[in-house]
Amino acid sequence: MSVINYASREINCKIVYYGPGLGGKTTNLKKIYEKVNPSHRGELISLATDMDRTLFFDFVPVDLGTIRGFKTRFHLYTVPGQVYYNASRKLILRGVDGVIFVADSQIERLEDNIESIRNLIENLKEYNLKLGETPFVIQYNKRDLPNIAPMNQLEKLLNPLKVPSFEAVASEGIGVFSTLKEISKLVLKKLSQ
Amino acid sequence: MSYEHIDILEEDFWVLKNITSTFQKTIDARVVVLIDRSGQPIVSCGETENIDILAFSSLVAADYAATSHLAGLIGENAFATLHHQGMENNIFIQIIEDKFILAIIFKSHTPLGRVKVEALRTKENLSEIFIKITKKIEEDKTAAFPTEDVEIDNFLEDFFEDLH
Ligand SMILES: Nc1nc2c(ncn2[C@@H]2O[C@H](COP(=O)(O)OP(=O)(O)O)[C@@H](O)[C@H]2O)c(=O)[nH]1
Ligand SMILES: [Mg+2]
Numbered sequence: 001m002s003v004i005n006y007a008s009r010e011i012n013c014k015i016v017y018y019g020p021g022l023g024g025k026t027t028n029l030k031k032i033y034e035k036v037n038p039s040h041r042g043e044l045i046s047l048a049t050d051m052d053r054t055l056f057f058d059f060v061p062v063d064l065g066t067i068r069g070f071k072t073r074f075h076l077y078t079v080p081g082q083v084y085y086n087a088s089r090k091l092i093l094r095g096v097d098g099v100i101f102v103a104d105s106q107i108e109r110l111e112d113n114i115e116s117i118r119n120l121i122e123n124l125k126e127y128n129l130k131l132g133e134t135p136f137v138i139q140y141n142k143r144d145l146p147n148i149a150p151m152n153q154l155e156k157l158l159n160p161l162k163v164p165s166f167e168a169v170a171s172e173g174i175g176v177f178s179t180l181k182e183i184s185k186l187v188l189k190k191l192s193q
Numbered sequence: 194m195s196y197e198h199i200d201i202l203e204e205d206f207w208v209l210k211n212i213t214s215t216f217q218k219t220i221d222a223r224v225v226v227l228i229d230r231s232g233q234p235i236v237s238c239g240e241t242e243n244i245d246i247l248a249f250s251s252l253v254a255a256d257y258a259a260t261s262h263l264a265g266l267i268g269e270n271a272f273a274t275l276h277h278q279g280m281e282n283n284i285f286i287q288i289i290e291d292k293f294i295l296a297i298i299f300k301s302h303t304p305l306g307r308v309k310v311e312a313l314r315t316k317e318n319l320s321e322i323f324i325k326i327t328k329k330i331e332e333d334k335t336a337a338f339p340t341e342d343v344e345i346d347n348f349l350e351d352f353f354e355d356l357h
Contacts, residue, residue, distance in 0.1 A: 004198065014231055
Protein backbone atom coordinates (compact mmCIF):
# COMPACT_ATOMS: atom_id res chain seq x y z
CA MET A 1 0.00 0.00 0.00
CA SER A 2 1.51 3.29 -0.97
CA VAL A 3 1.73 5.86 1.76
CA ILE A 4 1.98 9.46 0.59
CA ASN A 5 2.92 11.80 3.39
CA TYR A 6 2.31 15.42 2.42
CA ALA A 7 3.91 16.76 5.58
CA SER A 8 7.24 14.93 5.46
CA ARG A 9 6.92 14.86 1.64
CA GLU A 10 7.55 11.15 1.24
CA ILE A 11 6.12 8.45 -0.98
CA ASN A 12 6.47 4.87 0.24
CA CYS A 13 5.64 1.84 -1.89
CA LYS A 14 5.85 -1.89 -1.31
CA ILE A 15 7.25 -4.26 -3.95
CA VAL A 16 7.15 -8.03 -3.47
CA TYR A 17 9.40 -10.57 -5.23
CA TYR A 18 7.34 -13.73 -5.68
CA GLY A 19 8.13 -17.11 -7.21
CA PRO A 20 9.06 -20.74 -6.56
CA GLY A 21 11.67 -21.64 -3.95
CA LEU A 22 15.32 -21.33 -5.11
CA GLY A 23 14.31 -19.25 -8.15
CA GLY A 24 16.58 -16.36 -7.19
CA LYS A 25 14.39 -13.87 -5.27
CA THR A 26 16.79 -13.43 -2.37
CA THR A 27 19.67 -13.17 -4.85
CA ASN A 28 17.90 -10.20 -6.52
CA LEU A 29 17.68 -8.38 -3.20
CA LYS A 30 21.29 -9.15 -2.30
CA LYS A 31 22.48 -7.70 -5.62
CA ILE A 32 20.40 -4.57 -5.10
CA TYR A 33 21.81 -4.21 -1.61
CA GLU A 34 25.37 -4.67 -2.92
CA LYS A 35 25.17 -2.31 -5.84
CA VAL A 36 23.01 0.58 -4.66
CA ASN A 37 24.98 3.29 -2.93
CA PRO A 38 24.59 2.85 0.87
CA SER A 39 23.25 6.40 1.11
CA HIS A 40 20.32 5.27 -1.05
CA ARG A 41 19.37 2.09 0.73
CA GLY A 42 18.82 0.71 4.23
CA GLU A 43 20.02 -2.51 5.77
CA LEU A 44 19.08 -5.88 4.32
CA ILE A 45 17.04 -7.94 6.77
CA SER A 46 16.88 -11.68 6.09
CA LEU A 47 14.69 -13.95 8.16
CA ALA A 48 16.24 -17.21 6.98
CA THR A 49 16.93 -20.72 8.24
CA ASP A 50 20.42 -21.98 9.05
CA MET A 51 20.51 -23.31 5.51
CA ASP A 52 20.02 -19.83 4.07
CA ARG A 53 16.50 -20.62 2.91
CA THR A 54 14.04 -17.76 3.36
CA LEU A 55 11.86 -18.53 6.38
CA PHE A 56 9.66 -15.46 6.47
CA PHE A 57 10.99 -12.72 4.18
CA ASP A 58 13.95 -10.57 3.14
CA PHE A 59 13.59 -6.82 3.23
CA VAL A 60 15.57 -3.87 1.94
CA PRO A 61 14.38 -0.26 1.58
CA VAL A 62 15.67 1.73 -1.41
CA ASP A 63 15.52 5.52 -1.84
CA LEU A 64 15.03 6.36 -5.50
CA GLY A 65 15.44 10.10 -5.09
CA THR A 66 13.04 13.01 -5.21
CA ILE A 67 10.20 13.52 -7.66
CA ARG A 68 8.04 16.66 -7.51
CA GLY A 69 9.60 17.38 -4.14
CA PHE A 70 8.65 13.97 -2.76
CA LYS A 71 11.29 11.61 -1.48
CA THR A 72 10.43 8.26 -3.05
CA ARG A 73 11.19 5.10 -1.15
CA PHE A 74 10.51 1.53 -2.28
CA HIS A 75 10.29 -1.23 0.32
CA LEU A 76 11.43 -4.45 -1.35
CA TYR A 77 10.32 -7.79 0.09
CA THR A 78 10.80 -11.42 -0.93
CA VAL A 79 8.53 -14.29 0.08
CA PRO A 80 9.60 -17.82 1.04
CA GLY A 81 8.99 -20.04 -1.99
CA GLN A 82 8.47 -23.43 -0.36
CA VAL A 83 4.90 -24.61 -0.77
CA TYR A 84 4.39 -25.16 2.98
CA TYR A 85 5.14 -21.53 3.85
CA ASN A 86 1.95 -20.21 2.31
CA ALA A 87 0.77 -18.49 5.48
CA SER A 88 3.91 -16.34 5.49
CA ARG A 89 3.61 -15.60 1.79
CA LYS A 90 0.09 -14.35 2.23
CA LEU A 91 1.08 -12.04 5.07
CA ILE A 92 3.79 -10.37 3.06
CA LEU A 93 1.42 -9.49 0.23
CA ARG A 94 -0.54 -7.19 2.52
CA GLY A 95 -0.48 -3.70 1.05
CA VAL A 96 1.57 -4.69 -2.00
CA ASP A 97 1.89 -2.05 -4.76
CA GLY A 98 3.80 -4.12 -7.31
CA VAL A 99 4.84 -7.73 -7.84
CA ILE A 100 7.96 -9.11 -9.54
CA PHE A 101 7.60 -12.79 -10.38
CA VAL A 102 11.01 -14.46 -10.43
CA ALA A 103 10.66 -17.58 -12.56
CA ASP A 104 13.23 -20.36 -12.58
CA SER A 105 13.99 -20.97 -16.28
CA GLN A 106 15.09 -24.59 -15.82
CA ILE A 107 12.90 -27.08 -17.65
CA GLU A 108 12.38 -29.19 -14.53
CA ARG A 109 10.98 -26.15 -12.70
CA LEU A 110 8.21 -25.32 -15.23
CA GLU A 111 5.47 -26.87 -13.12
CA ASP A 112 6.72 -25.11 -9.98
CA ASN A 113 6.54 -21.76 -11.76
CA ILE A 114 2.98 -22.36 -12.90
CA GLU A 115 1.97 -23.52 -9.44
CA SER A 116 3.54 -20.44 -7.89
CA ILE A 117 1.68 -18.03 -10.20
CA ARG A 118 -1.58 -19.79 -9.36
CA ASN A 119 -0.74 -19.43 -5.70
CA LEU A 120 0.02 -15.72 -6.22
CA ILE A 121 -3.39 -15.17 -7.83
CA GLU A 122 -5.08 -17.02 -4.95
CA ASN A 123 -3.24 -15.08 -2.28
CA LEU A 124 -3.91 -11.71 -3.92
CA LYS A 125 -7.63 -12.49 -3.76
CA GLU A 126 -7.33 -12.42 0.01
CA TYR A 127 -6.70 -8.68 -0.29
CA ASN A 128 -9.24 -8.13 -3.08
CA LEU A 129 -6.45 -7.68 -5.60
CA LYS A 130 -6.34 -9.01 -9.15
CA LEU A 131 -3.07 -9.76 -10.88
CA GLY A 132 -4.29 -8.01 -14.04
CA GLU A 133 -4.91 -4.80 -12.11
CA THR A 134 -1.72 -4.87 -10.05
CA PRO A 135 1.60 -3.61 -11.44
CA PHE A 136 3.29 -6.88 -12.38
CA VAL A 137 6.46 -7.92 -14.23
CA ILE A 138 8.15 -11.27 -14.81
CA GLN A 139 11.83 -12.08 -14.58
CA TYR A 140 13.05 -15.29 -16.24
CA ASN A 141 16.06 -16.08 -14.11
CA LYS A 142 19.01 -18.48 -14.40
CA ARG A 143 19.42 -17.93 -18.13
CA ASP A 144 23.06 -19.04 -17.71
CA LEU A 145 22.13 -22.67 -17.06
CA PRO A 146 22.21 -25.33 -19.82
CA ASN A 147 18.84 -27.00 -19.15
CA ILE A 148 16.56 -24.01 -19.60
CA ALA A 149 13.23 -23.71 -21.41
CA PRO A 150 13.19 -21.41 -24.47
CA MET A 151 11.80 -17.93 -23.92
CA ASN A 152 8.74 -18.38 -26.17
CA GLN A 153 7.68 -21.44 -24.20
CA LEU A 154 8.07 -19.61 -20.89
CA GLU A 155 6.17 -16.61 -22.20
CA LYS A 156 3.35 -18.80 -23.41
CA LEU A 157 3.06 -20.68 -20.13
CA LEU A 158 3.67 -17.93 -17.61
CA ASN A 159 2.75 -14.66 -19.28
CA PRO A 160 -0.76 -14.78 -20.72
CA LEU A 161 -1.28 -11.20 -19.47
CA LYS A 162 1.66 -10.09 -21.65
CA VAL A 163 3.25 -8.01 -18.94
CA PRO A 164 6.83 -6.74 -19.34
CA SER A 165 9.33 -9.56 -18.90
CA PHE A 166 13.09 -9.80 -18.58
CA GLU A 167 15.79 -12.44 -18.92
CA ALA A 168 18.17 -12.51 -15.99
CA VAL A 169 21.16 -14.11 -14.36
CA ALA A 170 20.53 -12.71 -10.91
CA SER A 171 23.64 -14.31 -9.42
CA GLU A 172 25.68 -12.19 -11.87
CA GLY A 173 23.48 -9.14 -11.36
CA ILE A 174 22.24 -9.38 -14.97
CA GLY A 175 18.64 -8.22 -15.43
CA VAL A 176 18.20 -7.33 -11.77
CA PHE A 177 17.95 -3.58 -12.26
CA SER A 178 16.05 -3.61 -15.54
CA THR A 179 13.35 -5.61 -13.73
CA LEU A 180 13.28 -3.28 -10.75
CA LYS A 181 13.21 -0.23 -13.02
CA GLU A 182 10.18 -1.52 -14.92
CA ILE A 183 8.14 -2.30 -11.81
CA SER A 184 9.07 1.11 -10.38
CA LYS A 185 7.75 2.72 -13.54
CA LEU A 186 4.48 0.79 -13.42
CA VAL A 187 3.95 1.54 -9.73
CA LEU A 188 4.67 5.27 -10.03
CA LYS A 189 2.49 5.59 -13.13
CA LYS A 190 -0.37 3.86 -11.39
CA LEU A 191 0.04 6.22 -8.46
CA SER A 192 -0.18 9.26 -10.70
CA GLN A 193 -3.28 8.12 -12.59
CA MET B 194 -12.13 0.43 6.18
CA SER B 195 -10.47 -0.57 2.97
CA TYR B 196 -8.18 1.36 0.67
CA GLU B 197 -5.26 0.91 -1.67
CA HIS B 198 -3.18 3.74 -0.44
CA ILE B 199 -3.13 6.24 2.34
CA ASP B 200 -2.58 9.96 2.06
CA ILE B 201 -1.35 11.70 5.16
CA LEU B 202 -2.18 15.36 4.75
CA GLU B 203 -0.10 18.03 6.42
CA GLU B 204 -2.73 18.88 9.06
CA ASP B 205 -3.31 15.21 9.98
CA PHE B 206 0.39 14.49 10.13
CA TRP B 207 1.01 17.16 12.75
CA VAL B 208 -1.88 15.96 14.87
CA LEU B 209 -0.53 12.38 14.71
CA LYS B 210 2.95 13.63 15.49
CA ASN B 211 1.73 15.64 18.48
CA ILE B 212 -0.22 12.78 19.99
CA THR B 213 2.67 10.37 19.48
CA SER B 214 5.34 12.63 20.90
CA THR B 215 3.21 13.63 23.91
CA PHE B 216 2.83 9.92 24.62
CA GLN B 217 6.56 9.32 24.20
CA LYS B 218 7.41 12.09 26.68
CA THR B 219 4.72 11.07 29.18
CA ILE B 220 6.16 7.60 29.66
CA ASP B 221 9.72 8.65 28.84
CA ALA B 222 9.94 6.01 26.10
CA ARG B 223 13.11 5.68 24.07
CA VAL B 224 11.24 5.54 20.79
CA VAL B 225 7.62 5.50 19.64
CA VAL B 226 6.74 4.62 16.05
CA LEU B 227 3.38 4.63 14.37
CA ILE B 228 3.39 2.00 11.64
CA ASP B 229 1.00 0.99 8.88
CA ARG B 230 0.16 -2.73 8.94
CA SER B 231 2.03 -3.32 5.71
CA GLY B 232 5.22 -2.26 7.50
CA GLN B 233 5.74 1.40 6.62
CA PRO B 234 6.50 3.92 9.34
CA ILE B 235 4.18 6.94 9.41
CA VAL B 236 5.45 8.91 12.40
CA SER B 237 8.37 8.31 14.72
CA CYS B 238 9.72 10.19 17.73
CA GLY B 239 12.24 9.89 20.54
CA GLU B 240 15.87 8.89 19.99
CA THR B 241 15.15 7.69 16.48
CA GLU B 242 18.74 8.23 15.31
CA ASN B 243 19.90 5.17 17.28
CA ILE B 244 17.41 2.73 15.79
CA ASP B 245 16.98 1.60 12.18
CA ILE B 246 13.35 2.72 11.96
CA LEU B 247 12.68 1.17 8.53
CA ALA B 248 13.91 -2.27 9.58
CA PHE B 249 12.17 -1.93 12.94
CA SER B 250 8.84 -1.07 11.30
CA SER B 251 8.94 -3.91 8.81
CA LEU B 252 9.77 -6.41 11.56
CA VAL B 253 7.07 -5.10 13.91
CA ALA B 254 4.48 -5.44 11.14
CA ALA B 255 5.69 -8.98 10.43
CA ASP B 256 5.64 -9.78 14.14
CA TYR B 257 2.07 -8.59 14.40
CA ALA B 258 1.03 -10.39 11.21
CA ALA B 259 2.51 -13.67 12.43
CA THR B 260 0.96 -13.42 15.90
CA SER B 261 -2.44 -12.58 14.39
CA HIS B 262 -2.29 -15.89 12.58
CA LEU B 263 -1.25 -17.59 15.80
CA ALA B 264 -4.34 -16.06 17.38
CA GLY B 265 -6.44 -17.52 14.59
CA LEU B 266 -4.98 -20.97 15.18
CA ILE B 267 -6.14 -20.99 18.79
CA GLY B 268 -9.56 -19.53 18.03
CA GLU B 269 -8.80 -15.92 18.94
CA ASN B 270 -9.58 -13.06 16.60
CA ALA B 271 -6.30 -11.26 17.13
CA PHE B 272 -4.04 -10.11 19.93
CA ALA B 273 -4.63 -6.44 20.61
CA THR B 274 -1.23 -5.98 22.24
CA LEU B 275 2.18 -7.68 22.26
CA HIS B 276 5.00 -7.36 24.73
CA HIS B 277 8.65 -8.34 24.35
CA GLN B 278 10.89 -8.21 27.38
CA GLY B 279 14.63 -7.67 27.16
CA MET B 280 17.38 -7.05 29.72
CA GLU B 281 17.38 -3.27 29.38
CA ASN B 282 14.72 -2.52 26.82
CA ASN B 283 11.18 -3.68 26.26
CA ILE B 284 8.92 -3.41 23.27
CA PHE B 285 5.21 -2.92 23.61
CA ILE B 286 2.91 -3.08 20.60
CA GLN B 287 -0.63 -1.74 20.51
CA ILE B 288 -2.94 -2.29 17.53
CA ILE B 289 -5.12 0.58 16.33
CA GLU B 290 -8.29 0.05 14.30
CA ASP B 291 -6.86 -3.20 12.95
CA LYS B 292 -4.88 -1.15 10.45
CA PHE B 293 -2.10 0.62 12.31
CA ILE B 294 0.43 -0.31 14.95
CA LEU B 295 1.80 1.79 17.77
CA ALA B 296 5.22 0.40 18.73
CA ILE B 297 7.00 1.57 21.87
CA ILE B 298 10.58 0.93 22.93
CA PHE B 299 10.98 1.65 26.63
CA LYS B 300 13.46 1.08 29.45
CA SER B 301 12.89 -2.03 31.54
CA HIS B 302 12.51 0.01 34.73
CA THR B 303 9.37 1.72 33.39
CA PRO B 304 6.35 -0.10 34.84
CA LEU B 305 4.58 -2.07 32.12
CA GLY B 306 1.18 -1.19 33.59
CA ARG B 307 1.83 2.47 33.05
CA VAL B 308 2.88 1.91 29.44
CA LYS B 309 -0.27 -0.14 28.83
CA VAL B 310 -2.62 2.47 30.27
CA GLU B 311 -1.03 5.34 28.39
CA ALA B 312 -0.84 3.30 25.17
CA LEU B 313 -4.54 2.59 25.40
CA ARG B 314 -5.32 6.26 25.93
CA THR B 315 -3.11 7.19 22.98
CA LYS B 316 -4.72 4.53 20.85
CA GLU B 317 -8.12 6.11 21.38
CA ASN B 318 -6.86 9.54 20.34
CA LEU B 319 -5.14 8.14 17.28
CA SER B 320 -8.17 6.06 16.26
CA GLU B 321 -10.22 9.21 15.85
CA ILE B 322 -7.66 10.71 13.50
CA PHE B 323 -7.25 7.52 11.50
CA ILE B 324 -10.98 7.21 11.01
CA LYS B 325 -11.00 10.78 9.69
CA ILE B 326 -8.08 10.08 7.36
CA THR B 327 -9.70 6.93 6.02
CA LYS B 328 -12.94 8.76 5.38
CA LYS B 329 -11.11 11.44 3.42
CA ILE B 330 -9.43 8.78 1.27
CA GLU B 331 -12.73 7.05 0.58
CA GLU B 332 -14.48 10.28 -0.38
CA ASP B 333 -11.71 11.67 -2.53
CA LYS B 334 -10.97 9.33 -5.42
CA THR B 335 -8.96 11.84 -7.46
CA ALA B 336 -5.32 11.34 -8.30
CA ALA B 337 -3.22 11.59 -5.20
CA PHE B 338 -0.03 12.32 -7.01
CA PRO B 339 -0.35 13.84 -10.48
CA THR B 340 2.83 13.41 -12.47
CA GLU B 341 3.64 13.34 -16.19
CA ASP B 342 4.86 10.01 -17.55
CA VAL B 343 8.03 11.60 -18.95
CA GLU B 344 8.77 13.02 -15.53
CA ILE B 345 8.65 9.53 -14.05
CA ASP B 346 10.80 8.18 -16.90
CA ASN B 347 13.45 10.84 -16.37
CA PHE B 348 13.40 10.36 -12.63
CA LEU B 349 14.00 6.61 -13.02
CA GLU B 350 16.71 7.18 -15.66
CA ASP B 351 18.61 9.23 -13.10
CA PHE B 352 18.48 6.58 -10.43
CA PHE B 353 19.17 3.56 -12.62
CA GLU B 354 21.77 5.24 -14.85
CA ASP B 355 24.79 3.56 -13.24
CA LEU B 356 23.09 0.40 -12.05
CA HIS B 357 23.45 -2.61 -14.30
N1 LIG C 1 23.11 -20.46 -12.04
C1 LIG C 1 22.39 -19.54 -11.43
N2 LIG C 1 22.13 -19.64 -10.12
C2 LIG C 1 21.39 -18.68 -9.53
C3 LIG C 1 20.89 -17.57 -10.26
N3 LIG C 1 20.21 -16.78 -9.40
C4 LIG C 1 20.26 -17.38 -8.20
N4 LIG C 1 20.98 -18.53 -8.27
C5 LIG C 1 21.26 -19.48 -7.19
O1 LIG C 1 20.07 -20.19 -6.87
C6 LIG C 1 20.04 -20.51 -5.49
C7 LIG C 1 18.72 -20.02 -4.88
O2 LIG C 1 18.65 -18.61 -4.94
P1 LIG C 1 17.79 -17.74 -3.89
O3 LIG C 1 17.99 -16.32 -4.26
O4 LIG C 1 18.11 -18.15 -2.50
O5 LIG C 1 16.34 -18.24 -4.27
P2 LIG C 1 14.93 -17.86 -3.57
O6 LIG C 1 14.47 -19.10 -2.86
O7 LIG C 1 14.03 -17.52 -4.72
O8 LIG C 1 15.15 -16.71 -2.66
C8 LIG C 1 21.26 -19.84 -4.86
O9 LIG C 1 22.25 -20.80 -4.71
C9 LIG C 1 21.67 -18.81 -5.90
O10 LIG C 1 23.04 -18.54 -5.87
C10 LIG C 1 21.18 -17.48 -11.65
O11 LIG C 1 20.80 -16.56 -12.37
N5 LIG C 1 21.95 -18.49 -12.19
MG1 LIG D 1 14.71 -16.57 -0.63
